[in-house]
Each structure stands twice: as C-alpha cells, then as structure tokens.
Amino acid sequence: MTRKRRTGRVLLTLDPETLRSDLVETAVGLARAYDAELVTMFVKTADVVNMAALPFETTVITKTGRTRTISTTDLDRQLDRQAQQAEALVARTAGKVRWSFRVATGHLEQVVAENAAEFDLLTICGSTARRVRPVRTPGHAALLLLGDGLRRQRPVAAVYEGDASVLATAQRISNEFDAPLVVAIVAEDRTNRSRLRRNVRAWFNRRRLTATLIEPEPDQTLDMLRQLRPGLVTVGRASRFCAPLHDALDRGTEQTPMLEVPE
Amino acid sequence: MPSIPAALPPKALCRTCDTSQFAFKTTDDLDDGDGVIGQERAIEAIDFALGMDAAGYNVFAAGPRGIGKHRLVTKLVEETAQQRPTGCDWCYVYNFHDARRPDAMSLPAGSGAQFVDAMEQLVKDLSSALTSAFSSEDYRSNLQSIQDTVEQQQGQALEALRKQAEPKGITLLNTPMGYGFAPVVDGQVMQPDMFNQLPAEEKQRIEADIKALQEALKTVMQKMPALLQDVREQIRALNEETAEFAISGLIESLKSRFSEFDEIVGYLGMVHDDVTSNIELFLASQQGAEQAPGSPPAGERNTDAFFRRYQVNLIVDNTGARSAPVVYEDEPTYERLIGRIEQRAQMGALFTDFNMIRGGALHRANGGYLILDARKMLTQPQAWEGLKRALWASEIRIEPISGAMGLPSTTTLEPEPIPLNIKILIVGDGMIYHLLHANDPDFGSLFKVLADFDERVERSEGSTHHLARLTAKLAREDNLRPFDAEAVGKLIDDLARAISDAERLSTNVERLEDLMQEANFLAGRAGAGLVNAAHIDQAIDARTRRLSRVSERMQSEVTRGTVMIDTQDEVVGQINGLAVYSMGQASFGKASRITARVRVGKGDVIDIEREVAMGGPLHSKGVLILSAYLGARYAPNTPLSLSASLVFEQSYGGVDGDSASSTELYALLSALSDVPIRQNLAVTGSVNQHGEVQAIGGVNDKIEGFFDLCNERGLTGDQGVLIPESNVKHLMLHPRVVEAAKAGQFHVYPVTTIDQGIEILTGVPAGEPDADGTFPDGTISARVAARLAEFAAHRAQFGRQQNGQDA
Incomplete structure (x- = not known):
C-alpha cells in the first residue's frame, strides 16, 4: 500500500x-x-x-x-x-x-x-x-x-540526483494527471550513476511502479529535457539545475513548469 | 282434415351422436385435422383476398364471438405467408442535411442487424482511432507548433514592446481590461504621489512615451484576431487531415463490405464527411482532453452525444425470418400501430433524436399481414384514423398523436415515411362490420372483402368427424386428458344444443373448449386418466347449476302458489303459454298463464300487454293476426261482433315475440266455445291468418321449463307440450325429459294447425266447414261460429234498439 x-x-x-x-x-x-x-x-x-x-x-x-x-x-x-x-x-x-x-x-x-x-x-x-x-x-x-x-498528457520528468522525495513527488503527480513518468538520473561519474540507478529501480520495484529511465550527461541534461517536452519538471531544491531552469523561465524562453521540491 | 298428431317418440326428442360411427377409442387416436369446422364461404373470401394484390382488398372477418375467427384467419394467413418472401429490415439513420427529418433505409432481411453491428463497431473504432490519432506525438507536435507560432508572435511582439518601454522607465502591465503602460521605479509602478513630484517636462515625456507605446501596442493587438483566425484555420486543417487519415481506412473497409447496398455506401460517404468536418466536436467531447480551439460549450462536450448521430436505429429486424411477416397486434393503440417518437426529459426539457423513433405493428407487418381486433382498435383514440391514413397513402408516416389530432405539440422529428405494402385482416362481430359500412365512407374502399363466418354448420357425418378431430387438436393444444368416443359424442351433442338444432352444429369453438376444460377438470378431480361421457354430463350440469339461481327462484314461486300456474284440471279461456328468459349466459323457459275473456263488441281483440305498453311489436302483430283469423274463419259474412281481451297473467315485465300467438288463439277459442282447456299441457307456436302453426325459437328451453314444473309437482303421465311441427328438428332435449317421455310420463305433441292443437287441448274436434261453410255440430268451430253469430245478433238488436230510440 x-x-x-x-x-x-x-x-x-x-x-x-x-x-x-x-x-x-x-x-x-x-x-x-x-x-x-x-x-x-x-x-x-x-x-x-x-x-x-x-x-x-x-x-x-x-x-x-x-x-x-x-x-x-x-x-x-x-x-x-x-x-x-x-x-x-x-x-x-x-x-x-x-x-x-x-x-x-x-x-x-x-x-x-x-x-x-x-x-x-x-x-x-x-x-x-x-x-x-x-x-x-x-x-x-x-x-x-x-x-x-501544466501540459496535459505530456510526461512528468523527475531530475534525480539522489533525493527520493523528488521521485515520490513526481510519481504522485504523474499518477494524478495520468501522465507517463520519466526519471533523468544525473550523476558526475559512472559509479554514482550506477548507484542512483539501483536506488531508482529499487524504489519503483518496492512500489510495483514503472517509469522510463534516462541517464543524460550533466551538461546535456537541460537540452534533453527540452527535447522531451515534459509537462512538468520536478527537481530538488539543492539541485544544480534549479538555477538554470529558473533562468530559462526568467528569460521567457522555456515554458515548462518547474516543481522545486525541498530535501 | 289433418289427423290429430300423436306425441313424438322419445328418440325424436333429442338427436344424440351415434358414436358407433367413430373408429377411434380416444382422441389420442385422431390427428389434428385442419382445425376448421365449416366456414367454406369465409375461407373462400379470405383466400381470395390474400391472393389479390390490388389496393383495398383487405379483409373484415365478421362473425359471432367464439367461433374461431381469429384462429382460422391466423392459420390461413400463416399458410399464405409461407409462400411469400420475407419482409425487409427497416432502419432510421441521421439525416446530415436536416436532422429533423431522419432518413429511412430499407435492407434485405437480416442485413439491418449486420449494419447496426457494423456501425456500432465503426463508432468504437472511430473513437479509438481518432483518440489515438489526436493523442499521437505527431499530431501534438504539429498542433504545438501552430500554437507556438501564434504565442511566439504575440509574445515576441509584447516582449519587443516591453523592451522598447524599459529604457524609458515604462513597463507593460496586464490588467483586467487589457494591456496598459505605466512608469516604473525600482521595478515597480510609480506611486501617483511620486509622479506628481516629477518635473513637468518629465511628466510630459512619460505621457508622450506611453501614448506612443500604446499606439504601437494597438497596432500589435489589432493584428491578433487575424492571426488567431489564421491559427484556427491551420488547426482545423490539421484536425481534418488527422481525422481523414484515421477514419478513411475504417469507412472504406465498411463500404466494401456493404458494397452491394448503394444506400449504405452513400450513407457511409456522408458519415465520412461529417466526421471530418465536425472533428472539433469530437475533440471537445473527449473528457479530460484540452479544449480544442473553437470548440462548443462544455454542455455539448460528450462523446456519446457526438457519436449518437452515427448509430443506426433498426426499427424492423427480420433476422431469421423465413417467410412474410404475420403480426397480430393485441393492443392496437395509435402508437403501437403507427409507431412513436419517444422523448427523454433532460434538465426539464424534452429531448429526442432519430434513435428514439420506435416502429409500430404496421412496420413489423410491412410486406406481410397484420391481424387486428376490430373492437379493440375502434376503442383506441385515432387508431382507426391512423390506420386508414396509412392505407390510403400506402406509407407509414410517424407523427405524434397530438399532431394527428391537430393539437399543438412540442417540436419533434418528421421521419421519412416508409412505403407500406400490407394486407390487413380485421376480426370483429358482424354488427361492427355493418356499422362501419353504414357510417364510414372509407371502409368499403379499404376493406373490400367480407369474410362472413357462420355460427352453425350442417350436422353430417363429415362435420361430426371434423369436430372429433378438432376436439383431439384442442385436447393436445390445451394439454388436456384424452377424451373417449362417448365423451366426444356428448361434446358434439352440446354443440347442437347450443344452437337448439338437431340438424346443425354450432361452430362456437370457445364453448367447445370451455366444456372440454371443465370436463377435464372434473375428470382430474375424479382421478380419471380419460375424460368420459359422465364427465361431460357433470360439467354441463355444473354449468347449468351455476346459472340456475334465477330460474329456480321463479319456479319455487310457482310451486308455492305465488305465481298461479295449473298443471292439472281444465279451465275455460285459460292456457299455459311458454316464454324464454335470457339473462347473461343463462337461458331458460317458464310457463305463463294466458287468459281470454269475450263479449259483444266491435270486432276488437284487445291485447292488454300492448295497452299498457308492455308488449313488443312482434307480440302485437301476433295478436292482430288473431282478429283476422277469427273473422275470416268464423264470421266471413257477418260483422265480427266480438270484443275480446287477452292477458299474460302475473306478467310484470315486457313481452315480445309472436311465439304465444297460437296459445292466445287457443284461449280465445276456448272462451268463445266455452270448452275448457287441459291445464296439464303448455303451448308454444306462432300462427298465421290461415291457422297454420309456425316455428318459434327456444323450443328446448320452453319444453324443459314446463317439464321441470310438472316434474316438481309430480308427473301425472298426461302432461306435455304442444310445439309447432316445424320445430321438431330443433329438439335437443335434456336426457331427463327424454327419459320421462320414454316412461310415458311426459309428451311432446307436434302440431301443424290450430285445429289439431285445439282438439288436443280440449278433446273436442275442431271441425271442418262443409260446402256451405257450416261446421259440424258439437265441434269447437261450430260452437265458436254460433257464439259469434249470437254476438252479431245481439249487436244488431242492440243497434236497432238504439236507432229506435234515436227515431
């Protein structure tokens, strides 16, 4: 349950x-x-x-x-x-x-x-x-x-850098709006990326849920998110991507809604 | 001179069925036969009408209730229908040009249901194909691209203005009424106080800058409607293209499946065009979907409502039919005949569409036969008028009954009329047929064929065997015990008794079936496996007993002496007449005392019943005949100087019919001749001017009525009844009377003339006149003639005395 x-x-x-x-x-x-x-x-x-x-x-x-x-x-x-x-x-x-x-x-x-x-x-x-x-x-x-x-029927994207509350929030919203969930696992090196991947899979397996996992390089994450055209991006407050996403919003060039989740 | 007739032998009193002619032991040994007794004329008429294709050759099957009209009509129609092709399927579909006038579509039997299923599947496929197509990444990106274009153009224009304003210390604001410009300080709109403190030149500059920016904004905004219109067009084109791609394959597939039906192919083409041109309605109807640009209000957003128009309303489904339809409408109201348009209340308003059209009996029977009950139909408002309209126009036009009556009604549909090719058979009694013929000028043109059912059939070996087989058929149909041959014979006897005719049989199947059911019940109660003659007798006795309360009460008043009827001794000018009483199902005979008194007069025979308006016209006619007879026979050359009065003693109800006229004549003759009449006899029969006794009705009931009275008082051996000789063939008396006759306790005398009757009643010969017209001495006639002559002399003398006094 x-x-x-x-x-x-x-x-x-x-x-x-x-x-x-x-x-x-x-x-x-x-x-x-x-x-x-x-x-x-x-x-x-x-x-x-x-x-x-x-x-x-x-x-x-x-x-x-x-x-x-x-x-x-x-x-x-x-x-x-x-x-x-x-x-x-x-x-x-x-x-x-x-x-x-x-x-x-x-x-x-x-x-x-x-x-x-x-x-x-x-x-x-x-x-x-x-x-x-x-x-x-x-x-x-x-x-x-x-x-x-919110862009309906578009995926909800979660930028996962180790904070499980981002996953929980993104999953809850995707479930409410009946939207697919895409998890972008972002880590600086392969070791951390593998660890995060195992964490994500375990998190979803425990709940018998599914999600699409992508693993962009950190410097390509924003571009990949743009290509994905998500309905919403969920990101941790401490994430390095908070500021760039804010900036994009500020410039008015990126319309994707952003949910900043506290740790 | 005719001889005095002897009493009838017992075997003449009731013609029982000779069961030795039957080669079967029980009805199980018999086949069903054709289930028809007689009715050759009606069968011929129906057969003729069913074979006639010309308009108006519909049938009215007329005849009394219970004689199997409906059963026979149905049988004949079903036999004919087997030779005719099946009727068409009929459906209503949406009219894409005028929704108020749904289109009717005819398809071969069975194809309608297939078409309905195919369209239901198509609707599901369309829904899923369109949902899929409009959810596809391709469509969404194209749509987003179009929307982004306009948003970008608008956003860029506003952003350009914002940037143009920024260096001037002015910002662009979105207000409830529109866009406006205002001076800013530290990123916020300048407070009015601060603005007032600015130098005048600065204030003018700001105002001028704002005016210029407003002009520029105005130009930008004025381009927006055209831009939005362009976007709408682009989205519409995209939607149509997407829809076309999604549905064309589905619809083409259906077209090829129904390629042999041009109407369906044409209809599918219209469905295709309608879906693509109304795709915004579909998109708007998708629950949870984003509202498409230019979509209708939320109230209309409903997928079911969108697809309802592509449904097929099959109102006649002949799937599985192997012959032309035969329909019997048991409740022929206007709507059940012609069809109706249902309505559904929705938010207090009435709503309908072509899916709510319901066919009537005419639709179901189209291409075949419709059987209706005349009385039921004629008692339903507008049903007869609606049926006639359909027959005159040869088409079924469904309209609300209020419209048919010319009353105002809510806005509704006008479904396309459906061509009508039908044969109507109305079943009813003869009175309805004659009333319609006399009062409805359309009737003769629309119902040209009368199938006139007879309530009786000749009693012959052939008809007896037919009835036996019908009995077997009914026993099987009603799941009754088998009837043995004796029981069948009794059933046949009852049918003869039903119409009081030993030489004919009633065709009243209902009566036969009722008696079979009742006898079967009694057999079951007795634990018998077969129904035998005793069970039939018990059933008849039980029925008689159920209906005999009134007759027994009347009889008891006679035996108690309240009502005076003598059954012994002799009395002058007094005789027992016989009358039949009918009360509902009960019919019984009773004796009435009739008396006559005579004196000098002017030739009048006074009917006291008529004088007090208790006599009917037939009775009065009978009495008037008496004067003619008396005058012509006994006073041909002298004035009939008689005044006689006749009365039904203790009669407190009306009297009609001439069956007592001979009785009254006997009473008169007795009074004139002063010869007493035997009171142990009762008389029935009418008389003509020549003194011939004529047949009457109800002879069996009358005889049994007098017999029961005598029997209750004790049979003396000399009691009996005089009946017209022409009624002998009608005798179907109850076994108790026959048994008494066999024992010499009761007698039935057939008479042909008054002379025979008066001799039996008085024991004195009537007397025939010689060549001079003189009757033999001592005869009744001589006494009557003498009395009349005496009256004439008295009258002449009285006349002379009167004249002398006058002189």
Missing part, C-alpha cells in the same frame, strides 16, 4: 493575468494528489492599482485592439469582479477537495513572501512567476512555478 505524504496546504495565487480554469484545475489536482487543502489567493496586484491612480488619462488596449480609458473606480470594480469569478471557478472545480479563498492586494512576490510560511506547496502562475525567484521559500515548502500551465 502506498501511503500519501500529508502536505497540508497548497497555495494557488491568481491575478488578472492568470485567472484561467486550466490553472485552477491543475492546482485542484495537486491538492488532491497531496490530500491537502487548496487555498486560492487572488492578488489585486499593486502595479495595476497604481497604474490606474496615475494623474493622467490612463488607457489600456483591449485584446481586440480597442482603446479604453480606465479609472481607479473602474479598475477596483473589475478586480472585485475578477475575484468573484476566481472564487466561483474554484468552487466549481474543487469537487471533494477542501478549499478556501482569499483576496490580497500588493505586489505578488510580497504577498507570497508574507504568506508562504503557512503553506507546504506554493503554486505560482503566469509571468509573475518570474518575479517570485527572489522570494525566500520556507524550508519545508515546495515551489511550483506553473507558468502557462
């Missing part, structure tokens, strides 16, 4: 850019996989609020190319409406997953930083994810930079 690790609480942040049903569905799936409560926080981002308050005629360009003048009142009303939509969306999607909803105002990274301590998994979506990098994530919390969302 596989016993799920109880994570406790999953935070999903949404803002005007990331109010999308597929992101909420993903977060609900994660909460289910972790047997956790989903806390959705809609953030009225300070930048947007400040923009409307600037002392000149502020206009926005709609997605159809029309120009629209906005005021602080308009914006507040729209943000409130979006917050209601977000709550309704979560209520509709949650099913049997326990959930709660909050609204916050401020800079997203500050909001996350202020609330991070009470969560075990932080799920950050959209381009704002790039600004979360400076946030100091609590030691026990996993961080999921979801970007534009």
Whole structure:
C-alpha cells in the first residue's frame, strides 16, 4: 500500500493575468494528489492599482485592439469582479477537495513572501512567476512555478540526483494527471550513476511502479529535457539545475513548469 | 282434415351422436385435422383476398364471438405467408442535411442487424482511432507548433514592446481590461504621489512615451484576431487531415463490405464527411482532453452525444425470418400501430433524436399481414384514423398523436415515411362490420372483402368427424386428458344444443373448449386418466347449476302458489303459454298463464300487454293476426261482433315475440266455445291468418321449463307440450325429459294447425266447414261460429234498439 505524504496546504495565487480554469484545475489536482487543502489567493496586484491612480488619462488596449480609458473606480470594480469569478471557478472545480479563498492586494512576490510560511506547496502562475525567484521559500515548502500551465498528457520528468522525495513527488503527480513518468538520473561519474540507478529501480520495484529511465550527461541534461517536452519538471531544491531552469523561465524562453521540491 | 298428431317418440326428442360411427377409442387416436369446422364461404373470401394484390382488398372477418375467427384467419394467413418472401429490415439513420427529418433505409432481411453491428463497431473504432490519432506525438507536435507560432508572435511582439518601454522607465502591465503602460521605479509602478513630484517636462515625456507605446501596442493587438483566425484555420486543417487519415481506412473497409447496398455506401460517404468536418466536436467531447480551439460549450462536450448521430436505429429486424411477416397486434393503440417518437426529459426539457423513433405493428407487418381486433382498435383514440391514413397513402408516416389530432405539440422529428405494402385482416362481430359500412365512407374502399363466418354448420357425418378431430387438436393444444368416443359424442351433442338444432352444429369453438376444460377438470378431480361421457354430463350440469339461481327462484314461486300456474284440471279461456328468459349466459323457459275473456263488441281483440305498453311489436302483430283469423274463419259474412281481451297473467315485465300467438288463439277459442282447456299441457307456436302453426325459437328451453314444473309437482303421465311441427328438428332435449317421455310420463305433441292443437287441448274436434261453410255440430268451430253469430245478433238488436230510440 502506498501511503500519501500529508502536505497540508497548497497555495494557488491568481491575478488578472492568470485567472484561467486550466490553472485552477491543475492546482485542484495537486491538492488532491497531496490530500491537502487548496487555498486560492487572488492578488489585486499593486502595479495595476497604481497604474490606474496615475494623474493622467490612463488607457489600456483591449485584446481586440480597442482603446479604453480606465479609472481607479473602474479598475477596483473589475478586480472585485475578477475575484468573484476566481472564487466561483474554484468552487466549481474543487469537487471533494477542501478549499478556501482569499483576496490580497500588493505586489505578488510580497504577498507570497508574507504568506508562504503557512503553506507546504506554493503554486505560482503566469509571468509573475518570474518575479517570485527572489522570494525566500520556507524550508519545508515546495515551489511550483506553473507558468502557462501544466501540459496535459505530456510526461512528468523527475531530475534525480539522489533525493527520493523528488521521485515520490513526481510519481504522485504523474499518477494524478495520468501522465507517463520519466526519471533523468544525473550523476558526475559512472559509479554514482550506477548507484542512483539501483536506488531508482529499487524504489519503483518496492512500489510495483514503472517509469522510463534516462541517464543524460550533466551538461546535456537541460537540452534533453527540452527535447522531451515534459509537462512538468520536478527537481530538488539543492539541485544544480534549479538555477538554470529558473533562468530559462526568467528569460521567457522555456515554458515548462518547474516543481522545486525541498530535501 | 289433418289427423290429430300423436306425441313424438322419445328418440325424436333429442338427436344424440351415434358414436358407433367413430373408429377411434380416444382422441389420442385422431390427428389434428385442419382445425376448421365449416366456414367454406369465409375461407373462400379470405383466400381470395390474400391472393389479390390490388389496393383495398383487405379483409373484415365478421362473425359471432367464439367461433374461431381469429384462429382460422391466423392459420390461413400463416399458410399464405409461407409462400411469400420475407419482409425487409427497416432502419432510421441521421439525416446530415436536416436532422429533423431522419432518413429511412430499407435492407434485405437480416442485413439491418449486420449494419447496426457494423456501425456500432465503426463508432468504437472511430473513437479509438481518432483518440489515438489526436493523442499521437505527431499530431501534438504539429498542433504545438501552430500554437507556438501564434504565442511566439504575440509574445515576441509584447516582449519587443516591453523592451522598447524599459529604457524609458515604462513597463507593460496586464490588467483586467487589457494591456496598459505605466512608469516604473525600482521595478515597480510609480506611486501617483511620486509622479506628481516629477518635473513637468518629465511628466510630459512619460505621457508622450506611453501614448506612443500604446499606439504601437494597438497596432500589435489589432493584428491578433487575424492571426488567431489564421491559427484556427491551420488547426482545423490539421484536425481534418488527422481525422481523414484515421477514419478513411475504417469507412472504406465498411463500404466494401456493404458494397452491394448503394444506400449504405452513400450513407457511409456522408458519415465520412461529417466526421471530418465536425472533428472539433469530437475533440471537445473527449473528457479530460484540452479544449480544442473553437470548440462548443462544455454542455455539448460528450462523446456519446457526438457519436449518437452515427448509430443506426433498426426499427424492423427480420433476422431469421423465413417467410412474410404475420403480426397480430393485441393492443392496437395509435402508437403501437403507427409507431412513436419517444422523448427523454433532460434538465426539464424534452429531448429526442432519430434513435428514439420506435416502429409500430404496421412496420413489423410491412410486406406481410397484420391481424387486428376490430373492437379493440375502434376503442383506441385515432387508431382507426391512423390506420386508414396509412392505407390510403400506402406509407407509414410517424407523427405524434397530438399532431394527428391537430393539437399543438412540442417540436419533434418528421421521419421519412416508409412505403407500406400490407394486407390487413380485421376480426370483429358482424354488427361492427355493418356499422362501419353504414357510417364510414372509407371502409368499403379499404376493406373490400367480407369474410362472413357462420355460427352453425350442417350436422353430417363429415362435420361430426371434423369436430372429433378438432376436439383431439384442442385436447393436445390445451394439454388436456384424452377424451373417449362417448365423451366426444356428448361434446358434439352440446354443440347442437347450443344452437337448439338437431340438424346443425354450432361452430362456437370457445364453448367447445370451455366444456372440454371443465370436463377435464372434473375428470382430474375424479382421478380419471380419460375424460368420459359422465364427465361431460357433470360439467354441463355444473354449468347449468351455476346459472340456475334465477330460474329456480321463479319456479319455487310457482310451486308455492305465488305465481298461479295449473298443471292439472281444465279451465275455460285459460292456457299455459311458454316464454324464454335470457339473462347473461343463462337461458331458460317458464310457463305463463294466458287468459281470454269475450263479449259483444266491435270486432276488437284487445291485447292488454300492448295497452299498457308492455308488449313488443312482434307480440302485437301476433295478436292482430288473431282478429283476422277469427273473422275470416268464423264470421266471413257477418260483422265480427266480438270484443275480446287477452292477458299474460302475473306478467310484470315486457313481452315480445309472436311465439304465444297460437296459445292466445287457443284461449280465445276456448272462451268463445266455452270448452275448457287441459291445464296439464303448455303451448308454444306462432300462427298465421290461415291457422297454420309456425316455428318459434327456444323450443328446448320452453319444453324443459314446463317439464321441470310438472316434474316438481309430480308427473301425472298426461302432461306435455304442444310445439309447432316445424320445430321438431330443433329438439335437443335434456336426457331427463327424454327419459320421462320414454316412461310415458311426459309428451311432446307436434302440431301443424290450430285445429289439431285445439282438439288436443280440449278433446273436442275442431271441425271442418262443409260446402256451405257450416261446421259440424258439437265441434269447437261450430260452437265458436254460433257464439259469434249470437254476438252479431245481439249487436244488431242492440243497434236497432238504439236507432229506435234515436227515431
């Protein structure tokens, strides 16, 4: 019998850019996989609020190319409406997953930083994810930079460098989203690679599970992951690949969501 | 002058079946025969109609209940159907041009089910092939490539704008209403207070820069719809190409399998086109799949709903049939005849599609024969009208009954009508046939053939043997014990008794079958392996006993003296008449006292029953005949100066029929002649103006009624009944009467004239007139003539006295 690790609480942040049903569905799936409560926080981002308050005629360009003048009142009303939509969306999607909803105002990274301590998994979506990098994530919390969302039916990739929690997390997510699991065993030398391979096989055999194993050279790991086009990459917080993946996300050239798992 | 008839010999009182003619011991020794008794005329008519292919030669099989109409019609139709080819299979399929009008498709028997199975398999294969194709790495990478292209183009354009804005201290923001630009400080949007503190030139510069960037963004965004449309087109083309690749092999394979059926091949072509052009619906219906661009709302996303349109609704399946269909619809409602369109409630609304069309009896019998019960059909709303519409149009058009009645109804389907080639056989009683013929102008055109079933058949050696074989067939069919030859003889006797005719047999198979069942039950209770004559007698007696409560009550009132009927002595102007009472299944005869009183008058015979409106027209006619007879026979040259009254004593119900007219005449003659009538005799028979006694109905019940009364009081040896001689052939009396006759205790006298009857009743000769018209002295006629002459003289004298007083 596989016993799920109880994570406790999953935070999903949404803002005007990331109010999308597929992101909420993903977060609900994660909460289910972790047997956790989903806390959705809609953030009225300070930048947007400040923009409307600037002392000149502020206009926005709609997605159809029309120009629209906005005021602080308009914006507040729209943000409130979006917050209601977000709550309704979560209520509709949650099913049997326990959930709660909050609204916050401020800079997203500050909001996350202020609330991070009470969560075990932080799920950050959209381009704002790039600004979360400076946030100091609590030691026990996993961080999921979801970007534009999980790619369904694509494999979940785990970068294994000896940390079993990466395997457990990746397996749980692949199981929840019915996605194949690919484990990239990364080690500097053949001896360590053999050891890690034995560990991985033993881990899966004990649980009567299967996964595809690949063994890229360390300097080719990122390229191989790109070619694999995974739906999600799971990586240990201490991994050497954390920073490059963050950088890639920051540059906006790599859309693959990344789950950073604490040791 | 006709001689006075003697009482009938006992053997004339009941013609029993001569079982010595039977060469079998039990019904097990007999084959089934054809199961038909007589009905040559009806068989000929049905055979004629079944052979006629012209329109309107449908059959109405008319006849009384229980004579085996349905059994015979079914038998003949099934025999004919064996010679005819099997009917077609019929199915409804989706109409890709107009979903409200599903297409009908005809296929050879058995092919429909194969087509259904093939399409079900195709749907499964399509689902899995499409799922596989649209999950393939190839498709996903192509799709991703297209989507990446647009995202990249959009992202690059926005990124370029962002980079263009950055050196100017401006950032691009995504707001709930759209994209906007704002000045930034330390990576965050400038606070309004800080902006206000900027120098005026700086503020103007920022505003100008933002305006310029907005124009540039506007240009970028205005290109997006076209770009997205292009992407949608590309995705659509990719989807169609992928679907085409996935399904064409499957559909082509099915086309070649059904290549001999042009309709199926054409339909499969439309399925192919429909799948490829609606592939987004399929993709959207895939649960858990990403919503395809341009897909419909979530409510429509359902794979089953998507594939329902490719199902085949087989409404007539003749798989395994070896001949033309023969259908009997036991519950001929409109919908069970014409078919119906079912509806399903879904979220409070009614929903239907071509898969919910259900065929009716007309569909199942198409190409063959449909047997219907007239009464059942005519009591169902719109069933008859619906049937006629189908026959007139030679097609089955399924529409809701509300539509057929011209009432408003919900929007529904209009399935393509199915051509109708059918022979209808309606089974019902003759009254319904005549009512329809008289009142429905369509009936004669649509049901040109009457199969007129007779309720009786000549009693002959041939028909007796036929009945014996029918008995054997029924015994086997109903799983009854074998019947021995004596029992079969009794059954045949009962059929003769059923119609009160010793020379004919009833064709009422239901009565025969009921008696067989009841006798079999009694045989079983007695532990007998065979049903014998005693069991039949017991069954008949038990049936009579079950129905005899009223007759016994009436008889007891006579024996207790409440109702006055004499069965001995002689009385002037009083006679025992006989009447038959029918109450449901029970029918029995009873005696009634009829009396006559005479005096001088104007030639009237007053029927008191008629005067108080208790006499029917036939009875009144009979009484009026009496005046004519009296006047012509006894006072041809003088006015009939008589006033007579006739009455059924202690009659508290209506009286009809002329079977008592001879009885009433005897009473009149007795009153006129002042000669008493024997009360130990009862009389039945009608009379004509010449004094001839004519046949009546219910002769057996009447005789048995009087016999039972006499028997209860004690038979004296001189009691009996006068019946018309023409009724002798109808005598099928109960053995108890026959036994009494054999013992000389009871007598049945056949008479042909009133003169014979009055002589038996009074013991005085009636008397024939000589050449001068004078009757011999002492005869009844002489006494009557003298009395009438006396009345005439009195009347003349009275007339003269009146005239003298007037003068």
